[in-house]
Amino acid sequence: MRFRTALDDPAALDRALAFPADGPLGPLAPLPADRVREEFAAHRFRPEWTWSAEDGDGRVLARALWWGRADSERPVALDCLQVRADVADPAALAAALLGAGHAAFGKRPGYHLSLPRGWRADQALAGAVAWRREAASRAGLTREIERLRYEWTPQAGTAAPTGRLVFREGTDEEFLDAFVRLSRGSLDLATRHELESTTEEELAREDLAFYRDCPGERSWWRLAHLPDGTLAGLAVPSATPYHRNVGYLGVVPELRGRGLIDEVLAEITRFHAAAGADRVTATTDTVNLPMAAAFDRAGYEVTELRLVLEAPPGG
Incomplete structure (x- = not known):
């Protein structure tokens, strides 16, 4: 052979x-x-x-x-x-x-x-x-993760801003801090697995570098705040070589469970829609039920299941 x-x-x-x-x-x-x-x-x-x-x-x-x-x-x-x-x-x-x-x-x-x-x-x-x-x-x-692949098209429409969150640009340092905070208690299996062998700060730097290297623009990124200025989450619209993509989003641990993830996802969807995107894709783990439910509420449709097979850290 x-x-x-x-x-x-x-x-x-x-x-x-x-x-x-x-x-x-x-x-x-x-x-x-x-x-x-x-x-x-x-x-x-x-x-x-x-x-x-x-x-x-x-x-x-x-x-x-x-x-x-x-x-x-x-x-x-x-x-x-x-x-x-x-x-x-x-x-x-x-x-x-x-x-x-x-x-x-x-x-x-x-x-x-x-x-x-x-x-x-x-x-x-x-x-x-x-x-x-x-x-x-x-x-x-040897490590397996099952993910749902979602897709949004203009027929699904977009939700209007509610005023519950204010979105603004931020520095790399501010985004690094947000990445760190969002990793805590995350239901995303890749994040949890990475934190078994690296620190929150190291993972945050890897995430920031990864999304900066994606086809999407750094200028698209937004921090999400409550009206009083409290950091609520992060919205990173992104892209693949083929189409627009949700990228990274989340809500800080102390504000989870209040429906704010819907606001963050809606901001990303509106951003891509305003740019004329005819398709926006996204993925989330099958075990991340809150995120899957948010995609469902936002009109994203499941198009396939993605079985991810990967080496463990150091493997």
């Missing part, structure tokens, strides 16, 4: 693009070749991030495509993983392929599987997910 990137052979990329859609994959089917080529043209897929497993005759048995932003030095996430249906142990082969990629990257990017909400009831789809989860786990992606 040989593991190689599309850099190793000019024909390797064409063979990877021609990988067959074997088995009952549904939402896990390979991306269309034209979409893959678009991602390569945008520098979000790259030959060195495109790995394949080949037998002695040069037949591609498995393919892995990692994704990153156009300016990423290393891939951000595993986007696509397929193994031919006639491979006896797909999890073992896929795990070995992921391991080869991870060794080359010097990191273990997470794997995000986009699935319908009822995927567990579909026996064929559940089986296709099962060997991928096993492969990811063997390759060190």
Whole structure:
């Protein structure tokens, strides 16, 4: 068995693009070749991030495509993983392929599987997910988070300001303080997991750097205050390479449970709507029931469930 990137052979990329859609994959089917080529043209897929497993005759048995932003030095996430249906142990082969990629990257990017909400009831789809989860786990992606992906469109409308909160711009130092305070008692699993191995201040700096690096503008960010000037929360409208995004939002612990999250989310939605966005996406963990309920009230619709497989801190 040989593991190689599309850099190793000019024909390797064409063979990877021609990988067959074997088995009952549904939402896990390979991306269309034209979409893959678009991602390569945008520098979000790259030959060195495109790995394949080949037998002695040069037949591609498995393919892995990692994704990153156009300016990423290393891939951000595993986007696509397929193994031919006639491979006896797909999890073992896929795990070995992921391991080869991870060794080359010097990191273990997470794997995000986009699935319908009822995927567990579909026996064929559940089986296709099962060997991928096993492969990811063997390759060190042992932590799992399930997230709901939401989408807002103009047909849902926007809520008018109520005056309960006042939004203003702020300095990086003020936003750092807000990030710190919002992390306390957070129901977001990624935040809670990160705080197992880092401080609130370090995590706040990582969050600020992450959102500054996203396609959205720093000038979009707003601090939320009560009319008397008390800090209430944070609104960070953002964007992906494809569309507008809710980004980061929250309410400080001492003011949670008063419905203020609805005000913060409405501010972000109004901001994107005023810019002419025809779609705004958002995600939240399935266990974060208050945030999910806020999205529901704001007219956001669940479009898929995202199963996130990632390495634990230090993994």
